[in-house]
Amino acid sequence: MSTSQSATATVQANIPVSLRLSRPAINAQRLNDTLQLSCQWGSTPDGGMNRLALNDDDARVRRWYIEECQKVGCQVTVDAMGNIFAVRPGKNQGPPIAMGSHLDTQPTGGRYDGILGCLAALEVLRACHEAGYLTNHPLAAIVWTNEEGARFIPSMLGSAVWAGVKSLEFGQSRVDEGGVSVREELERHSFLGVRASSHQEIPLKAHFELHIEQGPILDTAAHPVAVVTGVQAFRWFEIKLQGRGSHAGTTPMHLRHNPLTAFCEMALSADQLAIQFGGLATIGRVGSLAAQSTNCILDDIVFHLDIRHHDDDKMDQLEAAVRVSFAQIAEKTLGVRLASWEALTASKGVQFDPLAVDCVRNACKAYPKQEIISGAGHDSVNTSKHCPTAMIFIRCKDGISHHPSEYSTREDIAVGGSVLLDAVCRYDSTV
Ligand SMILES: [Zn+2]
Missing domain, CATH: 3.30.70.360 (Alpha-Beta Plaits)
Incomplete structure (x- = not known):
């Protein structure tokens, strides 16, 4: 056997059988179109978004999201904080490898912060479903409630309760400026789930989050994507x-x-x-x-x-x-x-899980090397307390976020979706 033949054989041997069969691929057009479609609920005339947590538009997009996940074979659980867990079965039983983010926005928000992560997760599920691809572990798309903290302070509330950082009583009793509580809104929209909001009740194998950078580092460097190694x-x-x-x-x-x-x-x-x-x-x-x-x-x-x-x-x-x-x-x-x-x-500052970060790093190999410590807090900060967690950033124009002019190109969104899929599959075949 020649050197090159033996190298090829080694590479093949390292690829699990499941990955050699009809590997799923992101449909970039569908991902972009579905993301824009989901922004019909809460869009503003200036091209931005105003979808405050648990308002009527947030409830509409959540119901739509659940239906779309169910169409690709997911079982959906809603917990007592309204966090949505859409799980697609894998070959094995056990906690799912999750892809989570949020659908709520700032009152003068854009179309990508949080929304991208949830819609890319849906696209990964669709791609797997379409390819008939079964992961070893179950896969999950998660919508965390009230990440922004714009309506109910503090931010990252749903994931904080799941992680045990805040109590359920604290989470449900937060009120907006009009005195309306989280619990009242969950009840009004029928999103008050019966499952306890808890990492023990709903454990995760890992959590991957794709997000726009919300800062100017990638745009300035002209890089489409970054490995996020932690959060300040x-x-x-x-x-x-x-x-x-x-x-x-x-x-x-x-x-x-x-x-x-x-x-x-x-x-x-x-x-x-x-x-x-x-x-x-x-x-x-x-x-x-x-x-x-x-x-x-x-x-x-x-x-x-x-x-x-x-x-x-x-x-x-x-x-x-x-x-x-x-x-x-x-x-x-x-x-x-x-x-x-x-x-x-x-x-506190967070260092993400080395193995999960490595999966993202390898999934990003085709792109210029760029590693970032996130300047913004994310739900991944909370998940990192209980399961291996990593994040992927894509470039956003001029680094602008929390503003109607927030923008990522269709090409960069496709890159982000592909890296998310690849990173999740790599993790699935490693653990
Ligand atoms: Zn966000």
């Missing part, structure tokens, strides 16, 4: 500054108790400290509890601070520095105090 840590806080409202015309500048002045300094300080520590700081929500008027000094300011870092120790240092700085600013601002500082949610 983040913490959210709600901070209240108490001053004293008074008349804009009669209160001299040097006698004002103006919380807005302190707030502006804090916003600048947060920016500077984030740069200093190599992290990120964002104030994305700001308002006042008191009624506002053009000729009144504000009584109070309430704002949300989001800080992130890929290193947990540096994250501690960044938070400590921000706390010291904000306290100093409040102290030197006449009549203004830091009335409260509430931690809303926190997530």
Whole structure:
């Protein structure tokens, strides 16, 4: 046997029998068309999406998604948080290898964040069904409830309850700005499942998530796809500054108790400290509890601070520095105090599973090498606590996300779908 013959024989021997039979392939046209079709529920005139978790449009797309999964032989389970598990049987019994993401969006969201991951999972199931391809392990598509946290705070709520990070009681009792709870909405839409929302009740063999990058790294590098090796840590806080409202015309500048002045300094300080520590700081929500008027000094300011870092120790240092700085600013601002500082949610940095990441890495081999630590939190952070997890990113135009102009090309979507299918099949044949 020549050297090249023996090399070929070795490669063949390494490919499991199941992979040598009619290997499934992604139908790029169908994936793209179905993704756009699913955006009929919640689309906005500017081309974006407004499909807040568990609103009527979210319920419609969920029902449609379940039907599509059932058409390709899936058994569907909905848990007590409304998380959807569509499972296609494999040769063996046992927990499924899952492909999960979310269908809810920001109020000014785009058509790809989360939606891509769910629709690519459906396409993988369709491709397997069409090819008559049976994986060793069952395969699952998962729709996690309220990933965005735009309607019900905090984000990644459905997967957090499944992972035991939050209790069911906590998850179901979250309310939106109108006082409507998660549980009420689950009941109204008949998505209050009887199965416990728990990684013990519904275990997973692994979790793969395809997602748009939501940042500019891939677009800048002109690379279509990336291996995601982990997720950076983040913490959210709600901070209240108490001053004293008074008349804009009669209160001299040097006698004002103006919380807005302190707030502006804090916003600048947060920016500077984030740069200093190599992290990120964002104030994305700001308002006042008191009624506002053009000729009144504000009584109070309430704002949300989001800080992130890929290193947990540096994250501690960044938070400590921000706390010291904000306290100093409040102290030197006449009549203004830091009335409260509430931690809303926190997530530690995550390193994804080496084997699952390796499957993604090998599935990406045809493309330029690109590895990323995710800047955004994802449901995969929660699944990684209980099963091997990995993520795939595809490029999005100008790195824009959470905005109607969020966009990924049809070609990149096809690449993402193919890499997801390949990575899942590789994992299936390895474990
Ligand atoms: Zn997302």
